[in-house]
Amino acid sequence: MGRITLDRVQKKFGDVEVIPPLDLIIEDGEFVVFVGPSGCGKSTLLRLIAGLEDVSGGEIRIDGRPATDLPPAKRGLAMVFQSYALYPHMSVRKNIAFPLKMAGMAQDEQDRRIAKAATALNLTDYLDRRPGQLSGGQRQRVAIGRAIVREPAAFLFDEPLSNLDAALRVGMRMEISELHKTLATTMIYVTHDQVEAMTMADKIVVLRAGHVEQVGSPLELYKTPRNTFVAGFIGSPKMNLLTGAAAAAHGAATIGIRPEHLDVVDSGGTFTGRVGVAEHLGSDTFFHVHVPEMAEPMTVRAGGEVGLTHGDTIHLTPRAAHIHRFDAQGLRIA
Amino acid sequence: MATQHSRTSARIMVAPAVFVLLVWMLVPLCMTLYFSFADYRPLRATFDAWIGFDNYVSFLTSDSFLSSVGVTLQMVAGILCITIGGGVVLALLLDQPMFGQGIVRILVIAPFFVMPTVSALVWKNMFFNVDNGLFSYLWRFFGAQPYDFLSQAPLFSIIVIVAWQWLPFATLILLTAVQSLSSEQLEAAEMDGAPPLSRFWHIILPHLSRAITVVILIQTIFLLSIFAEIFVTTNGAFGTRTLTYLVYQRVLESQNIGLGSAGGIVAVILANVVAIFLMRIVGKNLDN
Amino acid sequence: MARAISTPKKIMWTALAWGVGLLIFFPILWTFLTSFKTEATAISDPPVWFLFDWTTENYSDVLARSNYPLALMNSIIIAVGSTLLGIVIAVPAAWAMAFVPGKRTKDVLMWMLSTKMLPAVGVLYPLVLIAKYLNVYDSRIMLIVVLMLINLPIIVWMLYTYFREIPGEILEAARMDGASLGKEIIYVLTPMALPGIASTILLNIILAWNEAFWTILLTTVDAAPLTKFIASFSAPEGLFYAKLSAASIMAIAPIIVMGWFSQKQLVRGLTFGAVK
Numbered sequence: 011m012g013r014i015t016l017d018r019v020q021k022k023f024g025d026v027e028v029i030p031p032l033d034l035i036i037e038d039g040e041f042v043v044f045v046g047p048s049g050c051g052k053s054t055l056l057r058l059i060a061g062l063e064d065v066s067g068g069e070i071r072i073d074g075r076p077a078t079d080l081p082p083a084k085r086g087l088a089m090v091f092q093s094y095a096l097y098p099h100m101s102v103r104k105n106i107a108f109p110l111k112m113a114g115m116a117q118d119e120q121d122r123r124i125a126k127a128a129t130a131l132n133l134t135d136y137l138d139r140r141p142g143q144l145s146g147g148q149r150q151r152v153a154i155g156r157a158i159v160r161e162p163a164a165f166l167f168d169e170p171l172s173n174l175d176a177a178l179r180v181g182m183r184m185e186i187s188e189l190h191k192t193l194a195t196t197m198i199y200v201t202h203d204q205v206e207a208m209t210m211a212d213k214i215v216v217l218r219a220g221h222v223e224q225v226g227s228p229l230e231l232y233k234t235p236r237n238t239f240v241a242g243f244i245g246s247p248k249m250n251l252l253t254g255a256a257a258a259a260h261g262a263a264t265i266g267i268r269p270e271h272l273d274v275v276d277s278g279g280t281f282t283g284r285v286g287v288a289e290h291l292g293s294d295t296f297f298h299v300h301v302p303e304m305a306e307p308m309t310v311r312a313g314g315e316v317g318l319t320h321g322d323t324i325h326l327t328p329r330a331a332h333i334h335r336f337d338a339q340g341l342r343i344a
Numbered sequence: 345m346a347t348q349h350s351r352t353s354a355r356i357m358v359a360p361a362v363f364v365l366l367v368w369m370l371v372p373l374c375m376t377l378y379f380s381f382a383d384y385r386p387l388r389a390t391f392d393a394w395i396g397f398d399n400y401v402s403f404l405t406s407d408s409f410l411s412s413v414g415v416t417l418q419m420v421a422g423i424l425c426i427t428i429g430g431g432v433v434l435a436l437l438l439d440q441p442m443f444g445q446g447i448v449r450i451l452v453i454a455p456f457f458v459m460p461t462v463s464a465l466v467w468k469n470m471f472f473n474v475d476n477g478l479f480s481y482l483w484r485f486f487g488a489q490p491y492d493f494l495s496q497a498p499l500f501s502i503i504v505i506v507a508w509q510w511l512p513f514a515t516l517i518l519l520t521a522v523q524s525l526s527s528e529q530l531e532a533a534e535m536d537g538a539p540p541l542s543r544f545w546h547i548i549l550p551h552l553s554r555a556i557t558v559v560i561l562i563q564t565i566f567l568l569s570i571f572a573e574i575f576v577t578t579n580g581a582f583g584t585r586t587l588t589y590l591v592y593q594r595v596l597e598s599q600n601i602g603l604g605s606a607g608g609i610v611a612v613i614l615a616n617v618v619a620i621f622l623m624r625i626v627g628k629n630l631d632n
Numbered sequence: 633m634a635r636a637i638s639t640p641k642k643i644m645w646t647a648l649a650w651g652v653g654l655l656i657f658f659p660i661l662w663t664f665l666t667s668f669k670t671e672a673t674a675i676s677d678p679p680v681w682f683l684f685d686w687t688t689e690n691y692s693d694v695l696a697r698s699n700y701p702l703a704l705m706n707s708i709i710i711a712v713g714s715t716l717l718g719i720v721i722a723v724p725a726a727w728a729m730a731f732v733p734g735k736r737t738k739d740v741l742m743w744m745l746s747t748k749m750l751p752a753v754g755v756l757y758p759l760v761l762i763a764k765y766l767n768v769y770d771s772r773i774m775l776i777v778v779l780m781l782i783n784l785p786i787i788v789w790m791l792y793t794y795f796r797e798i799p800g801e802i803l804e805a806a807r808m809d810g811a812s813l814g815k816e817i818i819y820v821l822t823p824m825a826l827p828g829i830a831s832t833i834l835l836n837i838i839l840a841w842n843e844a845f846w847t848i849l850l851t852t853v854d855a856a857p858l859t860k861f862i863a864s865f866s867a868p869e870g871l872f873y874a875k876l877s878a879a880s881i882m883a884i885a886p887i888i889v890m891g892w893f894s895q896k897q898l899v900r901g902l903t904f905g906a907v908k
Contacts, residue, residue, distance in 0.1 A: 062804050083810035095805035099823040108819070109809035156809070354732035357724035361788060362740065364721065368781040369747045372755035372762070379757065434652065442646040450892050451653035454660055457891035459842040461862040462880040466663050470873060476675040478662070485678070511656065513902065520899050558903050569751050572844035576863050591753040596849065601757050608754040619749035627742055 012073065012164035012196030013038045014059060019068035021054055021220075028054050029220040031068060036164075036198065036213075038073075041190050044200045045207040045243070046217035052200045053168055055217070059198065060166050061085050072163060083112070088157035089166040092173065094149045096141035096156075103137040106155045113160070127155040130189075147178045154189070164196035171206065183210060204244055208232070216240050238340040241266045247296060247309045249334070255303070256281075262335035262343055269296065269311040271332035274318075279325030281308065288319050299324055373612070379605035387599045399606035403594075409607070411583070412590040419503055419586060420567045424560055426507040431514030431559065432552065435522045436544075438515070449519075456512035460572035467505045468494060468577050498582040505573055510566075514559045521555035522548070554625075561622035568615055587611050660884070667691070667877035674873040690878035699853065700879065703861035707883075709772050710847070710857050711840040714779035715833055718787045721780075723829065726791035731803070741792065748785040752845045763850060770852045778850065779840045787836055790901045794828025831897035834890055841887050858883040 014036040021029040029051045036042050044052040057063045059070060061082035070077045077085050088109070096105050106127060110120045128134045131151040141149055150170060157165055167186070171179045187210050190197050201207060207214050208228045216223040216231065216239075224236040228244075235241035241249050249266045257265045272281075274297075283301035297310040297318065310326060318324055335343040380399055383392040403409055438449055455463065471477050472493040480490035493501040525548065533543050569588050578584045580593060591611055594604030654661070666674050668686045694700050729737045759778065763769040798821065806820045844859040851860050862883055865876050891898070 060804075060808060062807070082804075082807045083812075087808070089805065089808045091801045091805060093799060093801050095799065095801040097802065097806075097820055097824075108806075108811075112810035112815060156805075160809075350732050351734060354728035354734065357728035358740065361721050361725035361744070361784065364781060365744055365747050365784060369750060372758035373750070375758035375761070376755055437645075437649050437652060440645040440649065441642050442649050443642065444646065444650070448649045448653040449895070451657035453891065453895060454657055454888050456898075457838060457842070457888045458660065458884045459859050459862070459887070460844040461848075461859045462884055463659070465862060465865055465876060466659055466880060469876060470662060470666065471659065476873070478679060481677060481679055508656070508659070513898075516895065517899050517903060562903060565749050569753065569845065571752075572848060572859065572863065575848065588751065588753050592756065592849075595753070595757045596760070605757060608751070608756065611751045612754040615749055615751045615754075619746060622749070623742055623746060626745065627738070 012036075012162075014164060014196065014198070015069075015071040015074075016059070017069045017071070019055075019058060019070060020066050021051075021058055021063065022066040027220065029058070032220070032222060034215065034222065034225070036196060038196055039194045041187075041197045041199065041210060041212045042215060043207040043211035043213070044198065044215050044217055045202065045204055046223075047243075048202055049219075050217040051220040052202075052217050054220075056166055056168055056198060056200045060087055060089050086163040087166055088160050088162035088164075089168065090150075090153045090157050090170045092169040094141075094153040094170075094173075096149055096152055098141055101138050101140060102133060102144070102152050102155075105141065105152055106133075106137075106159055109156060109160045123159045124155075127159050130158075130192075131155050146174050147182060150174065150182055151185075154186070158189070158193070162195070164198060167197065167199040169200055169202070171201070172203075186210065205246060208244065214244075216243060234342065235266070235334065236342050238264055238266065238336050241334055241336070247311070250306075250308045252304065252308075257335075260333060260335055263338040264336040264340065266334035266336065267328045268332065269309040271329045272308070272310045272326045273329065274310065274312045274316055275325045275327050277325055279327045281326040283308065283324055283326070285318050285320055285322045285324050290314070297324060299326065376605045376608050379601050380609050382602045382605075384601040384605075385599060386601065395602070399602045400610075403603055403606045403610065408585065408590055409587075409610075412585050412587045415499065415583060416568065416586040416588075418499060419506075419570070419584075420564055422500075422503040423507045423510060423567055424563060426503070427510045427514040427563065428556060428559060430507075430511050431518045432549075432556075434511070434515040435518035435552075436548070438519055439522050452515055453512045455508050456510070456516075458509065460509065461576055463509055464505055464573040464576045467501070467508070472501055494577060495582060498578050498584045502570075502573055502577060502584055505577070506567070506570060510563055513563070517559050518552060518555055521552050525551045558622075558625060561618060561625065564618050565615065565622065568611075568618070587614070660888075663877045663880050666874055667881045669874050671872070671874045674877070690874045691882070694875055694879045694882065699856070699861065702854075703856055703858050704882070706772060706851075706855055707841060707857035707859075710775045710779060710855075711837045713772070713776040714783065714840045715787075715836040717776060718780045718784050718836060719829065719833060722784060722787040722791055726788050726795055729788075730792050730795035730798075741789065744785040744788055748782070752782075756849065759846075759850065769850065770855050772855045774850055775847060775855055775857070778846050779843055782843070782846070783836050783839055786839070786901055787832055790832040790835065790897070791828060793900060794832070795825060797828075798824050831894055832901070834894045835897050835901045838887055838891055838894065 016032060016034040018031040018033060019029065020027070020031045032055070044055060046052050054063060058065050061077070061080060061084075065078060068078075072085055072087070097108065100108065103124060106124050107120050110123065115123075124137070125134075128137055131154060133148070133151055133155060136144060136148060136152075141152065144152065153170070170186075171182055174182060183206060186197075186199075190210075199206075199210060211228055213225065214228055214231055215225050218239055224231060224240045226234075231240060231244045235244060235249075238251055242251060245268055247269050249268045250272075251264055251266050253264050257263055281299075281301050281304075283299040283304075286298040286300050286307055288298075289296040291314065293314050295312045295314055295316050295318075297312060298307045299310055300307050308326070310324075337343050381394055381396065383390055383395045383398070385391075434452060438445065438452065442448070458466075469477070471479050474480055474490050474492040477490075477493075479493065483490045491497075529547060529551075530543060533547050538546065570586060571588055571592065574580055574584055574586065574589050580589045585593070587607070588611060591604050591607040594600050594607055596604075665681070667690055668688065669680070669684055670687060670689070673680055673684045729741065760769070763771075763774050766774075768774040802820065802824070803816060806816045811819065841857075842859070844863075847857050847859045848863055851857070862876075862879060865872065865879070
């Protein structure tokens, strides 16, 4: 079981309020991702849940029991750190065994759990090596192994993939997702990468400057961003946010159109511009289009067969159903 | 993360170190300060607890003070020139591709671990000695008149001895700095068409400037209190009496405690001038 | 990254570097060679290099001299004693400053460093006076305490920089894994800190062994370590080069060996972390 409730949780460092009072419910078995730009307080929030930082106000409950004043070890949570935080002087086996040893578990039960975790994570051949002799991906697996053997109420991940190279990251992303499906344990995952958030989460919490901007499933955030910040943060390439006459035409201060919701037409169209850069990926083509009346270039996603290149004139029409409207405060107009 | 409880225990853990250093710094220094205003000559059984600034006036206006400051400056400057110049060259040399780099480094570093009295005596007797020293053989081999280093050029001789001891220190630190220079930066300069000399001048030397400053400051702190090398070679004679040595002589040889203490306070003040610069650099480094 | 380096160039650098290296090392080498000569060979003209009758007589002569073993013993006791005493005081302090830094931590560290820059002559007479008053002049305990005090700032600084390199996340991981503070110290912190403590000990033994201001001025015979013993050769009679060499080699050999092991720590220790 791992239902985590945050009730008016607040964090101050001295006089600086990093997290204003915040409510959040994480259901048992859910994969929740905290996402936001660096410095948004997502790691601090995770560390408050872990018990590595003291809350300045409010209450944390784990499975209904108050956990606010419990030390980290008593909360029944396991954490995977950004730097993996493996014990360099212990073998992989001892690293994984450490939490079990601290809990005073019988040796044969320890061995059984280590063997099981090692098999699941492909670490069986490396159990007697030191962390220093392992690759980044293997270290990551050891850190995960150390977390799963405890059979915690919930897993906490603090940007676990940011030290891996791009190819490994995709692989580990899927391994973690699969692990979640197998274990069906609550996972809280912190990242600044919205692609990780979109692909892994059941529920995304978008944070900015300690505030929760929006909570919802990946598709909810994609389809109905609550404000311009979420609109710009979720989705890749980024949504085009247009102001001025184009927005006024729709009765809004800002309108947002995703690159995939702009169609390239032969003539006419709502926007006419010149192609700055054309990125041909084969399956898709991304155009960066300079439209004379716009300050920023617009990004357009078109099919791979569209052959326009630098300097060509391009005509664009947005799909009316997919235009997001925001008011002067940046809030979504329903 | 740090709770009130851990703060308190942290203070208790730091306390012994702070306490002993505080006692070490304050008690003797206050005594010196006290003596520096007294006429205190135990051999003549003179003790007059307050004579104002007389000691300072007579110490600062004496010829021996001025000449000792001159000697100290020449000595420190000479040693710094040799060790920094030689250190940069050696650091660059040791950074080149070669066979047995580790062994060469060991050879170069070794003098730093030789105790001061040993190096001073070995140089004095086996190299500088006018009758049996190796340099005399060398001079005679080339048909020259053997040169009596320690009486003809005593200051230079001491500079050579101490520079030999400190050259490894400068080399080691500068080598660390040279090796931290990214080879990409040098390759970029090479691509930009900079010849070796201007690469040295515009890229390597500026990169080393911080390490050089640190070497200068740390060595100065240590060099200002050179003692054993002078003690066993010239005993302060022939114009090799540094400020440190002068104070030592006033205090322990002529037992003029008041005068010597005033000199000691002067030495403390002068050393602090250097120390402030060093502390700034170290302090900046502590922040990041 | 590495470009192919032509062998002739590499040989040229090798020759040059070895030449310079041997030149710098030469005084030590020459002392070593001389220590195995007879006194007559030691000053022969022209000097002999390797082809002489090697003898260990000088070593046995020096060892037989009344106070050499005493001086050696004093050096060992003073260097090791002052270092261990310093470690006992410095470890808790460095530990607390590295892991529970407060607003004043930086000031305390800088102040400790400033005590290192106090010129010894500034406090020479008070120390002599205190030593005589407490009846510890020319005693090992006096030198152990004094050398501990002058090296304590370096010990604290070195330990502090080592402890600070232990990543906080690892300690947090241990806490998450259910380790109590005691177990955190036994299983995680101590094993990770031991190499740093060991190299600090090594470097400080070297510094204490070679200290030659207080060891010369605060001793006469009983507590005189090798620095003082060697200094007594400065006014000897008769032929003594070979014996001086033998005594010198015995005084410096163990420290040079230790020094080679601690090259890397040397930079860190003596620059207070300003150059790494």
